[in-house]
Amino acid sequence: MSRTNSSFEFRGVNHIALVCKDMAETVRFYRDTLGMPLMKTLDLPGDGGQHFFFDVGNGDCIAFFWFPRAPERAPGIASPAALPTKGDFSTAHGSLNHIAINISAEKFDEYVDRLVERGVEISAVLNHDHSPTQVSADVNDDTWIRSVYFFDPDGVCLELAAWTMPIDESHVRHDPVDADGRKVEGLVVES
Structure with missing residues (x-):
């Protein structure tokens, strides 16, 4: 399942950083419900909020920011x-x-x-x-x-x-589509 990267020696995902509304509720869910150890906690300078890291295994983390002035969530745009x-499971580009x-x-x-x-x-x-x-x-x-x-x-x-x-390699079978939905042949699947 592993393929060689000749450009960079990546070692997996260090962390993914998300934003939560309530850090205490986030700790209860990720640590207490899912059992992920809390690895690192930060109070950000000034009134910048907090940044907490949870261990998801293999040295990888899921991290959360809590920003005191963050906008409300946007289901169907920023998340499903x-x-x-x-x-509907679709979300916006980016x-x-x-x-x-x-x-x-x-x-x-x-x-x-x-x-x-x-x-x-x-x-x-x-x-x-x-x-x-x-x-x-x-x-x-x-x-x-x-x-x-x-x-x-x-x-x-x-x-x-x-x-x-x-x-x-046999599982790479489909050419990608461009922004207009047209297949771009030869970019991924060799002819």
């Missing part, structure tokens, strides 16, 4: 208005649609149950495959990843995602 299978947190396939069902037990509203479980609908009700030989989606208290969409097969 609904979870997949429950409504927005953060969702964060997928990698988990083991063996723990997937256990973790879905744990979310429900902790009162987290979830989407349907999606077993992504190569069928015409690209999902199936059950895991099959063609399922490449399993997903379940949920919102944090600020409407940030999170996904628990479990790879179920090795991903290699």
